Amino acid sequence: MARKSGPRQLKRESAPRSWRLHRKELTWAPSPRPGGHPRQVSVPLVILLRELLGHARTSREAERIVERSMVKVDGKIRRDHRFSVGLMDVVNISGVGKAYRMLPRPRRGLSPIQIEERESAYKICRITGRETLSSGRVQLALHDGRTLIIPGKEQSQRPEEGYRLGGAVQISLPSQKIMKYIPFNVGSLGLVTNGRNEGRHGRITTISPGTSARRRIARIETQDQIFETPAEYVLPVGTEAALVSLEK
Numbered sequence: 001m002a003r004k005s006g007p008r009q010l011k012r013e014s015a016p017r018s019w020r021l022h023r024k025e026l027t028w029a030p031s032p033r034p035g036g037h038p039r040q041v042s043v044p045l046v047i048l049l050r051e052l053l054g055h056a057r058t059s060r061e062a063e064r065i066v067e068r069s070m071v072k073v074d075g076k077i078r079r080d081h082r083f084s085v086g087l088m089d090v091v092n093i094s095g096v097g098k099a100y101r102m103l104p105r106p107r108r109g110l111s112p113i114q115i116e117e118r119e120s121a122y123k124i125c126r127i128t129g130r131e132t133l134s135s136g137r138v139q140l141a142l143h144d145g146r147t148l149i150i151p152g153k154e155q156s157q158r159p160e161e162g163y164r165l166g167g168a169v170q171i172s173l174p175s176q177k178i179m180k181y182i183p184f185n186v187g188s189l190g191l192v193t194n195g196r197n198e199g200r201h202g203r204i205t206t207i208s209p210g211t212s213a214r215r216r217i218a219r220i221e222t223q224d225q226i227f228e229t230p231a232e233y234v235l236p237v238g239t240e241a242a243l244v245s246l247e248k
Contacts, residue, residue: 030059030082036145037086041110043102045071046081048091052112053100055093070095074123075174086110086144087193087235088123090173104192105247106199115245122179124244126168126235138163148176168236170243180243182236189242190220190234197229201246207231
């Protein structure tokens with residue numbers, strides 16, 4: 001069966017603000033190919049290279065960079081300039097020797113943050129689904145669309161905690177091996193990925209239970225402030241310290 005590619009273009013006025021397009025210069029913008037991230041929280045490689053990073057002046061230059069196998073996403077070469085990158089994805093550009101992680105920034109939305117090369121070997125993914133297979137093994141669904149099957153040995157080492165929804169896993173790239181489980185608990189460090197507090201991070205102090213009419217609320221304490229946000233907007237990024245570099 002052929003892959004469904006989705007629309008090739010969308011109007012600039014409908015594009016997410018995080019793309020930083022000049023909306024009145026032209027009518028159309030490239031549309032990201034359907035993938036692991038929703039369109040409103042993802043960026044096609046051509047926009048990333050041209051608008052956000054400035055490694056290309058035109059769309060054609062950006063397409064050539066991608067077509068020449070100079071771009072890796074999560075450790076894998078991508079040759080489609082419409083391939084979309086989203087939260088926590090790692091982008092390596094061989095021509096300039098730089099690595100970036102896609103992170104939310106206050107008032108700017110999803111943005112590439114330059115990281116050291118050693119940090120490009122892993123990423124953090126939120127657990128969005130969990131299922132026990134007929135074999136007895138546990139399968140996890142992650143926020144970037146991938147699924148992981150937990151070996152029986154790893155399950156037996158964590159009988160009391162398990163891999164709970166809302167928690168996160170640190171995985172190696174590109175092998176996808178689980179390096180560490182990060183629970184969504186009081187005391188964990190959380191990064192807000194959506195809403196008016198998008199891009200802020202701090203330590204989770206309380207988690208209020210939700211009801212059928214009200215969301216669960218997490219209270220987060222930073223160095224100088226305390227704020228509340230829906231629990232589903234919070235991505236655990238560490239326990240004692242953040243496992244990835246975050247903006248100050």
